[in-house]
Amino acid sequence: MSGLKLSLVLLMFLVLASQFFISETFAEASKDVAASALTDAEGVVASAYQAVLKAEEAGANISGLLVQLNEAGGFLARARMAYDFGDFEEATGLANLSRNSGIEVENAAVKLKDSAFFERVQRMWFMMIGSIVGAVLIFLGSFWVWRVFKRRYNRRVLMMKPEVSSNES
Amino acid sequence: MNLEDYRTVFATGSLVLMLIAAAPTLGLIMPFPSGGERFSELWVLGPNHIAKDYPFNVRVNESYNVFVGVGNHMGVPSYYLVYVKFRNQTQPLPNATSSEPSPLAPLYEFRAFVRDSGAWEARVTFSVSNVSLYGDSASVNRVIINDEAFTVDAFSKWDSEHNGFYYQLFFELWLYDQASRSFIFNNRFVSIWLNVTTS
Secondary structure, eight states, rough: OOHHHHHHHHHHHHHHHHHHHHHHHHHHHHHHHHHHHHHHHHHHHOOOOOOHHHHHHOOOOOHHHHHHHHHHHHHHHHHHHHHHOHHHHHHHHHHHHHHHHHHHHHHHHHHHHHHHHHHHHHHHHHHHHHHHHHEEEEHHHHHHHHHHHHHHHHHHTTTSOOOOOOOOO | HHHHHHHHHHHHHHHHHHHHHHHHHHHHHSSSOSSSEEEEEEEEEOOHHHHHHHOOEEEOOOEEEEEEEEEESSSEEEEEEEEEEEEEESSOOOOOTBBBBOOOOOOOOOEEEOOOTTTEEEEOOOOOOEEEEEEEEEEEEEETTTTTTEEEEEEEEEEEETBOEEEEEEEEEEEEEETTTEEEEEEEEEEEEHHHHEO
């Protein structure tokens, strides 16, 4: 009988102890998941930022992307603080929100960059052709004006009456 | 003026006009350097959005507002991190000479993407709680910033010169560095002094 009691007590102890170890393991696992989600989100947001910089360099209007990036940054900051508090579930959720926003921004930035680049190339060609044509027209125009001017100048010189001035030295 | 002089004037005028016409294309080949110093600004404003009426005599469990802001003059959109830290009179501030941040752990953080020549601002609502006063010593054990409660261990001695238990709420500016792919302390911080009182 006493052996049975001892076994029961031992069994109960094992069940309770296993719950403690299981919860510890779960906590450790969720901490790792949260840390990984945070690192991932940090990387995605940084890449999105770089994509936005490239889009801006290509001449795109990035106002909307910056608003979205600020949202992603806000989630990331809150995720980081939740992690520091030990709220790993909240940290993971917020990090994933940040990551998703970052991916959206990066995709949009790449599209914007491509279209801005295309527009820029078009504008560049237009500008180059316009300025070359303008320079050539100015050159030809100047040449024509010069010829007209020269002709009139020469005519005026030829129509001048020579005057004899006395040299009374 | 003789014909030679007129020709020189015509040639010079034509050349100037041609250069003006070609300026957009020349601009593409030789981009004009964008001058000016590149820097970032960090500021803290009082509750009325001006640089006065900052919270000073802080009562336990009462909320106070300030505004923290960042200005970007880096020539490109920039990614900033603002850390909010809390210290007593003996704990270290950032070292402006060696460009080192305060070693204190940040309580709260803001992340902001700011366009060039743009600014970002956020409200910071804070309060202190779990304050113990005993004799000429005080200990603040909790700081609440924007509804997030942070446990701190900030012990302060009575400052007989200025009559109070003094603490400092300060903000550090960090800037994302693309080369190292990490945030670097921008050697800028702003702070407000707080005299913690129970009455």
